[in-house]
Amino acid sequence: MPPRRFLFLKSTLKKLSNLFLDAIFPWQCVNCEKESLNPYPLCRECFEKIPINSFFICPACGKRIPSLKNCSCRQRKKISALGVVSSYENQIIKKLIFAFKYQSIISVQTPLSFLIKKFLDSSCFFKDLDKEKTVVIPVPLHKIKRRQRRFNQAELLAKKVAIDFSFSYSEKAVIKIKNNPPQAKIKHPEARKENIKNTFKVIRKEEIKNKIVILVDDVYTTGATMEEIANILKDAGAKKIIGLVLASGG
Ligand SMILES: [Zn+2]
Ligand SMILES: [Zn+2]
Numbered sequence: 001m002p003p004r005r006f007l008f009l010k011s012t013l014k015k016l017s018n019l020f021l022d023a024i025f026p027w028q029c030v031n032c033e034k035e036s037l038n039p040y041p042l043c044r045e046c047f048e049k050i051p052i053n054s055f056f057i058c059p060a061c062g063k064r065i066p067s068l069k070n071c072s073c074r075q076r077k078k079i080s081a082l083g084v085v086s087s088y089e090n091q092i093i094k095k096l097i098f099a100f101k102y103q104s105i106i107s108v109q110t111p112l113s114f115l116i117k118k119f120l121d122s123s124c125f126f127k128d129l130d131k132e133k134t135v136v137i138p139v140p141l142h143k144i145k146r147r148q149r150r151f152n153q154a155e156l157l158a159k160k161v162a163i164d165f166s167f168s169y170s171e172k173a174v175i176k177i178k179n180n181p182p183q184a185k186i187k188h189p190e191a192r193k194e195n196i197k198n199t200f201k202v203i204r205k206e207e208i209k210n211k212i213v214i215l216v217d218d219v220y221t222t223g224a225t226m227e228e229i230a231n232i233l234k235d236a237g238a239k240k241i242i243g244l245v246l247a248s249g250g
Pocket of ligand 1: 029030031032033034042043044045046047
């Protein structure tokens with residue numbers, strides 16, 4: 001059998017077996033614990049209860065950013081605009097992110113990607129971005145951490161944004177070169193900045209040069225990680241960096 005057809009057969013069988021498994025062992029909603037009729041652990045009612053923002057903000061002052069021009073506050077950050085899809089104060093989004101990140105429930109990417117799409121559809125300047133000059137990249141994990149976790153949640157979300165809006169996608173433009181202690185374990189903002197310093201490297205400059213880069217992660221806390229990556233992207237010739245996360249705080 002030609003390998004291509006074999007791959008198609010394999011993916012069809014996988015989809016069928018997933019449907020079969022979902023029918024026998026339906027997902028329980030992460031929030032209300034009722035049986036979810038969806039192929040992921042979130043019911044329709046709870047999905048509707050997740051608040052979705054409708055505009056990008058300035059990561060320095062929090063003011064609304066209506067266009068890609070710099071914010072009037074003049075406190076320059078390397079991230080020009082930050083898109084925070086929902087609020088970490090909402091327990092449902094919190095539970096979904098936990099299931100995705102720490103329980104490796106990959107199917108949760110589907111409702112999370114729906115939320116991102118809804119947010120981006122309603123944000124004013126996003127749909128005007130030039131497809132040719134925009135690239136989506138995920139915040140990378142160090143290869144050891146990626147192997148342990150089996151997947152990078154930021155990659156799955158970023159890839160879907162690129163597909164939904166026909167942007168190019170680059171997974172290898174930036175890599176993580178140092179396996180530093182997790183930021184979540186460090187509380188002080190200055191210590192977080194120090195911990196993340198020099199841990200990333202741009203290895204494919206040609207993929208980001210003169211481009212608007214949409215940098216995707218799951219959660220934005222102090223912004224140290226995103227600023228560090230934005231810094232090296234700018235040095236490597238990126239034109240503008242837009243941050244995109246599911247929630248901020250954490
Ligand atoms: Zn529910
Ligand atoms: Zn500002």
